[in-house]
Amino acid sequence: MGTESLAEQIEGMGRRARAAARALALCSADAKNAALQAMADALEASTDGILAENAKDVSAAAVHGLNAAAIDRLRLTPERITAMAKGVREVADLPDPTGGVIREWTRPNGMKISKIRVPIGVVGIIYESRPNVTADAAVLCLKSGNACILRGGKESIHSNVAIAQALSEGAKNAGLSVDVIQLVPFTDREGVRLLAQMDRYLDMIVPRGGHALIEAVVEHARMPVIKHYHGVCHVYVDRGADLAMAERIAVNAKCQRPGVCNTMETLLVHRDVAETFLPAVAAALWERGVELRGDVRTREVLGAKVAEAVEADWTAEYLDLILSIRVVDSLEEAIDHIEHYGSHHSDAIVTGDEASARRFLAAVDSAAVFWNVSTRFSDGGEFGFGAEIGISTDKLHARGPMGLEELTTYKYLVTGDGQVRG
């Protein structure tokens, strides 16, 4: 082991993952669910070991420059491990996303075609977040019949290794290969490149993290990448809006959880309602500590307490209690703004005018478009998917909230009685 190069280690993981995936794809739903239960048990049984490893990460957190909030998210407790195990058991209770018939038809020559859901194979997940993601991602992959290779960030490497080991142990206890879940035990950036180039073994790669991480994956990837990128989400308050509703939605979209991707970063307001709406919404936002940055017309209404928004503000994902505001002349100008500056993630219109709403929903090319609903609902849980691997900002294969079904692909089974082509 010690003499293996990084490349050889990654290659070995890929080869073992492929073999594990072949077997896993043929497992019954019951076998996979039994494994998930065993994985939850193993997590709980490994609580002491996981906590000891987590303590190493927490000690190193200051060195990694983590602030108090980030350290809190990093820190595991017995309760948090119990919650993690509970999450695993909840996934076991979800319907199996594979095996179902998507469509079935018979051709005039008598051959019957079934398009059925099957696992993708081997999924690579590269992330920079709380250690919980290790369990969430591994478990969703297993439920959907995929082997996974995980590569987490350096801040939680000890916790991640311990969690992945417990999950592998659980899988083994239920009779599956330990290789259904593998975690890259080092965090060199080189490992990202090696994974991204290994299209021989990896069928898909999912980067979740900052710009540099995603760029490194996109730059090198030879297999499909499903990016979980930033959300520059808009709420557009139309002239036909119920302004009390618009205020509730704007405040919710900005303040309910400002650090996540489906939060509003820019508020667009139709000029006809700007003078009425802006003072009301600004008061509500200021009360919650939000810093406002506006265009000229916004500042004409709200005054100098609003900073001047510069070009960079329109593309910024603040992930903080900061909001840019722009007054627009028309619905079309709002749509153009969103198409020009947005990230095609989640955008909302507030209006009582159905024609305007329909135009907005059709013309805004985002994964999720909302009419009189807060963008904060762009979420697998809120959509009713039961579990979420994230929110895809890509358009192909998976778009928007990505649940178990988005971890599957399909194949065609064709049966007949000797049909040959004439």
Add this chain to the structure above:
Amino acid sequence: MGTESLAEQIEGMGRRARAAARALALCSADAKNAALQAMADALEASTDGILAENAKDVSAAAVHGLNAAAIDRLRLTPERITAMAKGVREVADLPDPTGGVIREWTRPNGMKISKIRVPIGVVGIIYESRPNVTADAAVLCLKSGNACILRGGKESIHSNVAIAQALSEGAKNAGLSVDVIQLVPFTDREGVRLLAQMDRYLDMIVPRGGHALIEAVVEHARMPVIKHYHGVCHVYVDRGADLAMAERIAVNAKCQRPGVCNTMETLLVHRDVAETFLPAVAAALWERGVELRGDVRTREVLGAKVAEAVEADWTAEYLDLILSIRVVDSLEEAIDHIEHYGSHHSDAIVTGDEASARRFLAAVDSAAVFWNVSTRFSDGGEFGFGAEIGISTDKLHARGPMGLEELTTYKYLVTGDGQVRG
């Protein structure tokens, strides 16, 4: 124009395609169908010009090293242009693949979620084949609401430019932007790299061609690639097979059109039926001029007329009247062979034993798996898709025969009455 660099030209095409795609995505089915009719008319009206340009390609064909069959495929005639226009009108008659509701549900909080089909945006298609592909690809993209940027091979560049120009004219005559269809008017390999890197404007890229072309795209691509790669397709004759049916299927899968990707390249035969089946199928194949290459046990039965198959034969896509044959001890050995050497395109089992068939269909990880049906049916037309952009050898987004629906993605429309997240 003359002073623009290649990079600037490609960038300009991308920018114009994006603008055209935004408008096209909002066109009604009727508007798109009217454009398709106008495009068919324009093709017919441009017959003389297209034939004149095609004559230049045909004159240069010998320089490009094309053989007589390839030159025949390259050559256009008034009848072939009429057939091309007829193909365009047939696509107009197909159902619109966009706008439909994939799934619709209401959440407990009253918000209604609709998952609807929408165009992908801008599709790049890179190909090395007959000029007909120019019309086929452009028309399928337009029908599905996508702008396209086409880049054909040097052998048919003059024909391609003339055809694309006629199609653009037709689009313009029907009130659409000429930029819904653009063709790169030069064939430098550098153009492939520039297109593959232009993820700002291209949402998807589809390479159809040889290994070098596809490798160039995969190497550089920053957007999803849907490869149309080779088919190393197998027919496995199980010990439970009806041997007369197996012979018909094997002969059809090899001989009906040997130069295409869904043709059989390797025949696997269970040892229990080898002595009966091999002489019969060999006689039928030899009669049709097929060269056989076999493993040791095949040659023990068929003798020295069968050349020895070497390792490279098992991964070869002959695209010719050549077949490799191997005798296997079991169904599992057949499955392992296919997984090890195959290209996950289309593979068939011939058997009367349902348990063996089910095992084969489940365990072989190919886009299309056939039971008692020739692999030659792995085709959009034969599957009833009405039109085909090709056969994807990728697993994500589109797998196997790829029709109009595979040129769409989805978005979520969420409507409510002021829902905010608690």
